[in-house]
Amino acid sequence: MSNETTLEHVWFYVPQRRLVIQDSEGYQEEIQWKFDEEGAEGFLETIMNVRETVPAEDICFVYNK
Secondary structure, three states, X not given: OOOOOOEEEEEXXXXXXXXXXXXXXXXXXXXXXXXXXXXXXHXXXXXXXXXXXXXXXXXXXXXXX
């Protein structure tokens, strides 16, 4: 049995440019990007990187506030 903590789920709150990740122990961490050009680019880049590395069933896009 492994005591390794793994990524369990990722939520992208698109209108808020916010990301929440949850690990296998239930801990969550939140990241929010600024509402400027740099923030938009960083948020999009993060979405693309997560989609390349995390299974689709573990990613949720939320479009309401």
